[in-house]
Amino acid sequence: MATKSIAGVNVEVNEEGYMTDASQWTKEIATEIAKEEGIEITDKHFEVIDYIREKVASGEGLTIRGINKSGVVDAKTFYQLFPGAPLKKATKIAGVPKPVSCI
Amino acid sequence: MENEKKHPLKKILLICSKANLEDVYAALVMANGAVMEGIEAKLFFTFFGLDAITSKRMNKLHTSTVGNPGMRMPGGMPFPTMLGGLPGVESGVTAMMKKEMERLDMPPVDEFLELIEAGGGEIYACKLAADMFKLTKEDMHPAVKDIITVGDLYAMCDGEGTQIVFT
Numbered sequence: 574m575a576t577k578s579i580a581g582v583n584v585e586v587n588e589e590g591y592m593t594d595a596s597q598w599t600k601e602i603a604t605e606i607a608k609e610e611g612i613e614i615t616d617k618h619f620e621v622i623d624y625i626r627e628k629v630a631s632g633e634g635l636t637i638r639g640i641n642k643s644g645v646v647d648a649k650t651f652y653q654l655f656p657g658a659p660l661k662k663a664t665k666i667a668g669v670p671k672p673v674s675c676i
Numbered sequence: 677m678e679n680e681k682k683h684p685l686k687k688i689l690l691i692c693s694k695a696n697l698e699d700v701y702a703a704l705v706m707a708n709g710a711v712m713e714g715i716e717a718k719l720f721f722t723f724f725g726l727d728a729i730t731s732k733r734m735n736k737l738h739t740s741t742v743g744n745p746g747m748r749m750p751g752g753m754p755f756p757t758m759l760g761g762l763p764g765v766e767s768g769v770t771a772m773m774k775k776e777m778e779r780l781d782m783p784p785v786d787e788f789l790e791l792i793e794a795g796g797g798e799i800y801a802c803k804l805a806a807d808m809f810k811l812t813k814e815d816m817h818p819a820v821k822d823i824i825t826v827g828d829l830y831a832m833c834d835g836e837g838t839q840i841v842f843t
Contacts, residue, residue, distance in 0.1 A: 636781045637712060637791055648794035657714035659795075675709060676782055 580605040591664070591671050595626070598668030607666045610655075614666070618654055621646050622667040629669040635660060636676050686837035687716040689829065693842070695727035697737045697773060703728075703843050704788045711795030719792065720829055722802035726809055729801060729816050734785040738770045789819040800824050 577586045580601040585593045590606075592598060603622060607614040624645045628635055637660065641648040655662040660672055688710050692703035703719060710717035727733040741747060741760030747769075749755050759765060783791060789799055801816060801823045813823055833840060 634781070637708065637795070638781050638783045638787070641791060641794070648791050652711075652795050658712060660712055674781075675705060676780070 589665075589671065592668040593670075595629070595668050598626070602668065603666050606668075610662050610666065612655065612662070612666070617646070617650075618666070621651065621654060621663060625663055625667040626669060629664075629667070634674055635664065635672045636674055638676065683837055685710075685715055685839060687718075687833075687835055687839070689718045689720060689833060689838070689840045691720045691722060691829075691840065691842045692725035692728060693721075693723045695724040695733075695737055697739045697770060699843055700725065700728040700737055700785065701777070701782065701788075704785070704792065705782075706841065706843075707792050707797050708788065708795070711792060711797045717792065717795075717797040718829075718832055719797065719799045720802060720824075721800070722805045723808075726801060726805055726811060728785055729789065729799065729820050730811060731786075731815060731817050734789075734817060737785065738766055739773050741766045741769050786817055786819075789817055793819040800829070802826070 575586055575588070576583050577590070578584075580599070582597065582599070582602060584597045584602060587593055590609075592602075600619070603619070604614050607618065612618070621640075624640075624643050625635060628639070633639075637648055637651070640646065640651050640660075646654065651663075652659050655666075664671055688706070690703045690707050692700060694700070703725075707717045707719045721729050727737060741755070742757050744755075744760070747755035747760065760769075782788075793799065799817075799820050801811070801813075801820055803823050803825045806812070806823050813820065
């Protein structure tokens with residue numbers, strides 16, 4: 574466990590840089606983490622991030638299938654918004670734990 | 677071995693040659709997992725594996741209940757091979773498997789292929805096997821990019837950090 578200064582706030586992160594206290598999350602922090610991941614954040618990104626935060630808060634698992642069916646974004650756009658490792662990057666930016674599912 | 681340099685996987689080619697539900701899903705889960713990690717993935721279906729990309733067969737795959745020593749009865753007792761051959765047993769076991777898979781949010785085969793394609797994964801059919809089973813691209817799911825030869829497949833293996841997995 575470590576503390577990292579993101580957007581002028583000291584936030585708790587794990588060794589992979591995922592925030593460990595979702596309540597510390599702000600849009601400014603998200604923008605900053607996105608920048609570190611090479612993503613210029615847009616309103617569309619925030620729509621997806623809001624969906625992810627809601628899902629995680631309600632205790633549901635995240636899968637690419639679920640995202641595709643969310644009505645917020647389809648799988649193809651999701652890959653375009655968060656290129657490389659989409660679910661890993663999106664959860665990191667959303668300030669929630671890295672998903673543990675294989676799908 | 678402190679100085680051992682790591683070479684992360686960059687590209688994976690998965691070959692699926694069987695039509696058993698579990699063999700097909702092994703290839704699909706691995707391909708989807710790869711694209712989700714940002715690893716370039718290509719899926720090559722050959723022989724009976726072609727069932728997994730043939731439109732009218734892909735969502736009707738079965739688990740084999742004979743010659744499968746890993747099969748268990750509900751509760752964990754070994755599943756007698758003789759029982760597996762009885763009419764309806766294979767369908768029943770397959771239905772049970774599919775129910776469990778659905779519970780884990782594992783998509784049906786066609787949807788899984790579409791998700792892999794959405795992530796930039798590429799799906800191919802083996803030319804030799806397609807000729808043998810008299811299948812054309814029209815018989816296959818739209819996510820299938822092309823019917824290719826084994827030579828074409830090997831040509832895709834260029835680049836550092838590429839691996840081929842045969843299931």
